[in-house]
Amino acid sequence: MLQWLIEPLTYGFMQRGLLAGLLVGTACAVLGAFVVLRGMAFVGDAIAHTVLPGVVIAFLNGVNLFVGALVAGIVTALGIGWFSKDREIQEDTAIGVMFSGFFALGIALLSQVRSYRDLTHILFGNILGISAADLWIMLAVTLTALLAVVLFYKELLVTSFDPGHAVAIGLSPGLVRYGLLVMLALVIVSGIQAVGVVMVAALLVTPAATASLLTRQLPRIMILGALFSLLATLTGLYASYYGGMPSGPTIVLTLTGMFVLAFLFAPGRGLVWR
């Protein structure tokens, strides 16, 4: 049994996959707690989809894919805020428009790429194909996200809980929100390599949502969420090593399963106790 567990981890690509899951999972869980609690899940999904044209353009021009994705993610984050600034249109409408438009542009551009196979990794992820350079980027992204949350924790708290008080003391909730969206873009882009554009929102939303069913304390939601992500990454790695399953969907399915379990059986709050 022990042998069965340890053997896959003797391979470099498996170790890198596991480390990637740990780094991306931690960053996603920490920011995901705010995404879930502030009702921003749709924004997260939108940013994930809108990075596609950035990635394809970067690929066509021989630029690092991460840079292309990051620029597109930040443009989306700022664009959503700009479109819905004057409340002429609702924010979720602005998101809906940008999200499908950018994704369509990405798919259209994708058809111009000859080596299509490389880019299927962007759509569905490939946690077993992560290079050492990717890991360094993920480490930098995760440290940046954690540092930002620690440094601006009190501003995140007050703008989430009572934006009116924030304005009254001279702190703009819009500014904090923009900052959070840019951080989201950063983290989502690094998560794409693990589970792909289509599923990265799951990494952001599902672990935090599961954790928020199990505890009412913000730091615990973050820590539990990171643990769930790590567990799901391990499951994905083993399923793909032993069962030949694609790792991305397996990770997301594991996370979804944990959410359903928590929804049904969470102590005192699950469906079966009510």
Add this chain to the structure above:
Amino acid sequence: MASYLATYGRVHTARPLPGEAALCVEGLTFTYPSSSSPALQDVSLCVQPGEKVALVGPNGAGKSTLIKLVAGLLRPPADTIRVYGHPAGSCHHHIGYVPQRNDVDWRFPVTVRQVVMMGRYTHLGWLKWPRPIDREAVDRALEIMQLTELADKQISELSGGQQQRVMLARALAQDADLLLLDEPLNNLDVPTQEMIFHTLEQLAQQQRTVIVSTHDLGILPIHFSRAVFLDRRVVADGPVSEVLTAETLARAYGVRLCTDHDESGGESDASVAD
């Protein structure tokens, strides 16, 4: 946005000017961008330090709008609002604002102590952690509002009355000179109302200024010396007994008030009808 960056946490150069009114509103007309008719029209009033003023009027009379303009949540026309001699928005730390219940996300996972500490943020600003002096202020405010035993509970676990006490404790911790409370008394039990009034009375005795908006007219005569009756314009302003006459009430609420001689009894709730 730049102005917000400049004011949050860096506001202490603006001291109350001696001899100035706590709040002076002059010829204020305000129209929401989405609306064609003004929410407030030619409103003028001055409040001296140490006054305890009830802002009364029917729903939609502009009470919340006026409070939000003074607190800086809405942008007033230039030179219409002065707080301790300074233009509105330039001295955030002097203004303690308690928003209406619905403006706060009570489900967000923060502890009572964290919420009260938010009152200290204006004295801290970016990248600063609470100092011992801030923790002492929070402890004092918790004690005054009899919340010490609930300090480490999640805000979502408290009753409505307890939550309202937390908001007042936050305003106390802020050490504000001008307190703006928007409908703080809705649906509170009598002991909680009494505790809040007792605290407000003590604040007034320390030469702090309190403005409370309410559409509940039952408690007014006992607890306030001055009432401002607002219905887009200032309908009446003066001692409570002079402001709350049958005519102003009838005008504001559009119903005939029942007197003691009225035997029909059917409209006896007229004074609190919306």
